[in-house]
Structures are given as C-alpha cells and as structure tokens.
Amino acid sequence: MFKLFGSKKKSERAKILILVVDDEPDYITTVQCRLEWSHYEVITATNGQEALEKAASVKPDLILLDTNMPVMSGHEMLEHLRRRPSLKDVPVIMVTARCEAEDVAAASAYGVVDYVAKPFDFTELVEKIAHALENKRTLTKA
Secondary structure, three states: OHHHHOOOOHHHOOOOEEEEEOOOHHHHHHHHHHHHHOOOEEEEEOOHHHHHHHHHHHOOOEEEEOOOOOOOOHHHHHHHHHHOOOOOOOOEEEEEOOOOHHHHHHHHHOOOOEEEEOOOOHHHHHHHHHHHHHHHHHHHHO
16 A cells, blocks of 8 residues: 555665754755655764764765854865865765855865755755766766
C-alpha cells in the first residue's frame, strides 16, 4: 500500500551532506530541519573557522555560507577553503542578506556556484542545491 507513493526508505537514499554556516541560531535550526525533511544530512557551524574545521573532517558535498559572521567571515572562509586541495572543489552557495554588487563579485571570485539573498524562498534554495549537486556529479564524471 505504501508503495503507492513511490518513496524509498531513508536508508536506501544516497547520503548528501550539507554544511550550513551562519551565526543566527533560528536560521540554522529552520534550514537544518527543512533540509533534513528534504532528505539531506546536515551539519552546522556558527562561524567560518568552525566551518573550516568541520569541512576538513567530514568533507561535505555542499556548503551554504553566510557572509557576516564572528571569528571568520564567509569571504575569509572561502579564501581558506579554496586553498585546501581536499576542499577547493566543494560547491558553495552564499546565503546572505548582503547582496551589494561588491559582495557578489567577491564571492564570485572564489567560485561560488550561486548567491541567494535572505529572505529567500526555500523551494528555490532546494532547487539551487539540487542543481549545484548535479553539476558537481557531472564534473566528477568528466
């Protein structure tokens, strides 16, 4: 009867790990719950330094990154991330309230795959994540 919905068991799905980096606890909780509901595994960090350490240990499939954070900003984290051979190809989507042209240009210089302005439509964010992951798979196969 449950096959009617065509869903797989959670254990049968490919595990996709997303690192969410932001200093706003409510934002992290909301995004984490919604991404987990969309069948992604999620780890979180509240600043760029913590995110770099977690990224180095778990090798996420994708990073959602804010710009303004304590300890290390999103742009500083991107700079460090791109210098590490094991992490330089991890797709990054900036999710931030800072959307001035210079912010977008700075993020683009570090090869972010997309830039999402807060507040955002969650369905659109999930579509951007899926697109970034598909592009990563295509590049890996090539």
